[in-house]
Amino acid sequence: MQDRELFSQLLGLRGPWKVTDIKVDYAELRGDIWVGWPAGESAPCPVCGQVFPVYDHRGERSWRHLDTMQFRTILHCQIPRIQCPTHGVKSIEVPWAEDYSRFTALFERFAIDVLLGCQNATKAAALLRLSWDEVHEIQERAANRGLSRRGQEEFVHIGIDEKSFLRGHSYITLISDIDRSRVIEVSHGRNEAAVTEVLNAMTDAQKTGIKAAAVDMWGPYLNAVAKTLPDADIVHDKFHIIKHLGEAVDKVRKSENRLLCEEGIADLKGTKYLWLTNPSRWTDMQKGIFQEIKGKQLKVGRAWSIKEMFSSVWDYAYPKSARNFFKRWYFWATHSRLDPIITAAKTLKRHVEGILAYLKHRITNAVTEGLNSKIQQIKSAARGFRNFNHYRIAILFYCGKLDLYPHKCL
Numbered sequence: 001m002q003d004r005e006l007f008s009q010l011l012g013l014r015g016p017w018k019v020t021d022i023k024v025d026y027a028e029l030r031g032d033i034w035v036g037w038p039a040g041e042s043a044p045c046p047v048c049g050q051v052f053p054v055y056d057h058r059g060e061r062s063w064r065h066l067d068t069m070q071f072r073t074i075l076h077c078q079i080p081r082i083q084c085p086t087h088g089v090k091s092i093e094v095p096w097a098e099d100y101s102r103f104t105a106l107f108e109r110f111a112i113d114v115l116l117g118c119q120n121a122t123k124a125a126a127l128l129r130l131s132w133d134e135v136h137e138i139q140e141r142a143a144n145r146g147l148s149r150r151g152q153e154e155f156v157h158i159g160i161d162e163k164s165f166l167r168g169h170s171y172i173t174l175i176s177d178i179d180r181s182r183v184i185e186v187s188h189g190r191n192e193a194a195v196t197e198v199l200n201a202m203t204d205a206q207k208t209g210i211k212a213a214a215v216d217m218w219g220p221y222l223n224a225v226a227k228t229l230p231d232a233d234i235v236h237d238k239f240h241i242i243k244h245l246g247e248a249v250d251k252v253r254k255s256e257n258r259l260l261c262e263e264g265i266a267d268l269k270g271t272k273y274l275w276l277t278n279p280s281r282w283t284d285m286q287k288g289i290f291q292e293i294k295g296k297q298l299k300v301g302r303a304w305s306i307k308e309m310f311s312s313v314w315d316y317a318y319p320k321s322a323r324n325f326f327k328r329w330y331f332w333a334t335h336s337r338l339d340p341i342i343t344a345a346k347t348l349k350r351h352v353e354g355i356l357a358y359l360k361h362r363i364t365n366a367v368t369e370g371l372n373s374k375i376q377q378i379k380s381a382a383r384g385f386r387n388f389n390h391y392r393i394a395i396l397f398y399c400g401k402l403d404l405y406p407h408k409c410l
């Protein structure tokens with residue numbers, strides 16, 4: 001009798017709930033604890049709280065609980081049901097677990113801590129002695145709990161970016177909250193619908209609360225933002241613009257290198273990353289190579305200068321001066337006789353409003369880029385993520401800054 005009372009206290013059971021039986025299997029290192037609602041006690045309707053006599057009991061259910069010393073511990077209960085004239089026949093609420101969970105709330109909370117500590121579902125599963133699917137189940141419940149608690153919070157500056165998902169050409173779209181460095185939602189694909197679905201799931205207040213979106217010059221994303229957030233500004237961020245210009249410089253390098261090699265000149269061999277790296281991050285060797293080929297009047301050097309010069313556009317305080325600068329730069333770029341640079345300059349001109357909008361909002365996709373490396377880590381820590389939903393849940397769990405814990409902790 002004493003041990004039941006001790007366990008009632010250890011479990012923190014309140015009210016009529018009582019431990020009714022305990023079994024310990026010393027060989028299997030397993031403890032089973034039965035909890036019950038005493039016969040004759042009436043119980044509250046889970047919806048309205050009115051108290052009624054117990055109507056019947058459901059079949060026995062079990063929940064994995066925190067271990068008792070070295071013993072894996074399982075709670076069991078036949079949950080009583082009441083019959084409420086308004087709400088019908090209902091199972092009463094149990095204080096140790098959330099609805100539909102196979103784990104107690106305290107166990108779920110511990111599992112969430114282990115997942116966060118390991119940053120790796122496979123390692124967490126081993127520590128918790130759970131299967132990968134069970135860990136995923138806890139992770140999914142936690143993420144969904146967090147999403148529903150986040151509910152109608154507003155976002156002012158959002159970032160929209162793509163990320164490769166499986167090997168090959170499969171993509172996901174990440175929608176992030178730039179101000180709080182967190183992922184808002186993840187959707188499959190990188191088409192217009194991938195963004196529209198997420199934005200349309202927001203309330204009207206949330207939509208009008210968004211002042212600007214940092215987006216690459218990618219048509220489907222631009223259409224989605226223009227249609228669903230007509231009042232938000234589109235900002236083309238620095239990183240994407242520099243990347244586009246970098247790709248143009250690389251095309252110039254490739255074709256020039258090919259021509260030089262035909263003549264037996266190897267000046268540009270192995271210089272690919274020199275032209276793509278910010279000079280402030282050049283290695284001593286890269287600095288040396290640059291000094292050597294600087295005076296050789298190479299096309300790639302000219303292309304590179306045009307790319308580097310472009311960055312000044314973001315230093316202007318006033319859009320008007322920035323616009324004038326852009327005009328001068330555009331003239332220079334389009335008269336460079338370098339086809340890839342001319343093409344890139346024309347693309348930038350079509351998106352000049354989005355480029356200049358940076359001066360108003362000062363936002364970039366750097367947050368999304370930072371989240372990208374964290375997501376890469378999540379991806380390599382889990383087995384492949386063949387399933388999009390598993391991937392989405394893991395990203396929201398680790399990068400959503402969500403309130404993950406169950407509140408019911410006895």
Ligand SMILES: [Zn+2]
Pocket residue numbers: 045046047048049050084085086087088
């Ligand atoms: Zn009721």
